[in-house]
Amino acid sequence: MTRYSATTPSRNAIMMFVGMMLVALNLRPALTSVGPVLKAIGDSLSLSSIGQGVLTTLPVLLLGLAAPMAPYAARRLGMERTVLAALIILALAMVIRPFLGVSGLFLGTAVAGGCIGIMSVLLPGIVKRDFPESASLMTGLYTAVLCTGAAVAAGATEPLRIAFSNEWQPALAFWTVPAIIAAVAWWLQLDGKQVPATPRAPKTSLFRDGLAWQVAFYMGLQSSLAYTVFGWLPTILQDRGIEPVTAGLALSVSILVQVPTAIAAPWIASHMRDQRAMVVLVMLATLTGITGSIYAPIEGVWFWVVILGLGQGGSFSIALTLLAVRARDTDTAARLSGMAQSVGYTMAALGPLLVGVLHERFESWNIAGLFLGLIALGAILAGLGAGRQLYVLEPEAP
Template sequence: MTQAAVTSRSSSALLTLTGILFVALNLRPALTSVSPVLKRIGETLALGSFGQGVLTTLPVLFLGLCAPLAPQLARRIGVDRAVLVATAVLGAVLVLRPYSGTVGLFAGTLIAGGCIGVMGVLLPGVVKRDFPSSASVLTGLYTAVLCLGASAAAGTTEPMRLAFGGDWQAALAIWTIPAWVAVVFWWLQLDGKHIPRRPTKPARSLFRDPLAWQVTLYMGLQSSLSYSVFGWLPTILQDRGMPAVDAGIGLSVSIMIQIGSAIAAPWISSRMRDQRAMIALAVLLTGAGLMGCVYAPIGGIWFWVVILGAGQGGTFSMALTLLAVRARDHETAARLSGMAQGVGYTVAAFGPLGLGLLHGIFHDWQVAGVFLAVIACAVLGFGLAAGRPLYVGEAR
């Protein structure tokens, strides 16, 4: 291969990686930008606890419901074009939903969740296809960028609302900007690229495989805790006496801490016999952080926020790791990813909804904390089962 060809291939790979990272940056801000201003939205649109719970649940539910559409869309127009379309629709929805009234806000939020569901299912396949020898490292990298986007939205939306004179609509709409930046970079990396239009159709379903269900339920239940935190942690902290800006920063700090543990957990577990010890550590830290945020004295809340972030970064990155290590080949991994994210995120939707319902019924967070503890115990159980050194689709 000539030097010019090597240089061209390196430039193309760098552009593709840049596109992947910008798309990853947009996989959470549509969700985490809502919770810091949730109280203001509720006051403006007369949404009670139930309405606010539904608003935080819709995007997670449609993450799961739309995940199975991703392979179908990819077969029709190609994986890369499907990512481009989903990112462009997300950008349009983010600028429209705050200014479309109550119905538009709810409709825009569910569409945003659907777009993210499609993007999230397809992006790991692009990484494995274009960077097969570095897939695990780059998965950790784009997971870290995903956490960075989530943290930025959680920490800056409320300050931006104040900067815009109390306008929560403008503070939400501004998150369309990174989406359109991602569209531009993804479009650039498509130029002149040979794109397979019809991926191989999956051979058979994994829905009768017990290990696949263990991975799926671990993915779904840990996501349920994550989206409960995304949707309700600022409200919980505000109800416990923190100012709105500090509560949003609390969520932001927690997510920022996830960046380190999201990279470290898969790297450390790769040097172990299996993933059970790392999963157990991550889940225990998550549970401790949640209980601290709900029950511990408010003076020590920043310690518990950090513990929560360290745990949740590990639980999420280990869920993505299981999608790869529990499959012998990338076709099986793709099928497992579709099942785990499709069913898992649908299960996850009931976390923030249940939290909102319990708060509405009991008017405090004590019972809701027990609800979170029960979910954490279930995450631990399914995680220990999924972390065994076995492979899906094989007789045992």
């Protein structure tokens, strides 16, 4: 496939850019649309807090489990056709999952998470390959659009439920529309000449590298907080007395304000000696926002969700940055991305599930809040190791 220059964009480059942004727009709505209507789903299907926790956990677990499948699929189909297939399956999963009862809801949510996991692994490689002269800019734009999609789904799903006569099923199914649009746009930019990637010779396993594990742990722990917020923040706020629409809007605002720090945090960190100070800063902001949302007087909730969003935007973008700067070359960065996302998202799936278990057991969010605080502290420790100016698969200096 033709390499695209940032200075002389062709029609194909423009179409690829549009396609990539539309794909990025679909990487979170399947996840963030559930939280605002989780109580309605639970009441309708008689799901306990543990069952609701499993529902919020499934897509995150599949993000990790499906990540290793991405390179195998890309070798057989090519990266572009693999993304197209994932988009089509994602659209099908989202349109049918609300209408097939409990089993269909869980299965459709799991399939959607797997499709998102595959696309999440492949898109960074496509950016580096086709826009090598503006990879940082493209990554920033891609992250900003991803956050925008997450925020819109979080804020609009509950109003959609009300618009659809208080039915949550069509409100969830609505998010298949942007997936279909993205699939059409992605299909239109395919040139029909793509070939599967050539299999590579076996390389030294990153699973034997301590630094790679620190990157994976940081990715997983900060993601665990993010997906817990996606799944449970509206329910937490509703239990504290906030109306469902306002609770969904609070999550939407928290996600939307991630955009500036998602772009700024890596840029600021690039002017520092390494990423450790930025890791501590964004994780402390995340911890502060979570703590305030659960324990502080509810009148100040908007302040706390903004602090939470600023922290989580920075923590996510720093995690993506570590995948690139901890590797010497593009191939190693791609392998580190696959390993860290596979391990990290599988680990992250435990967060929403255990929060549901703790809430069910203690009938309060207080213990769950302490648990989330421990996750944040663990992310800081992992980030202090991952943020050092070192490279994977290279021995540390004595």
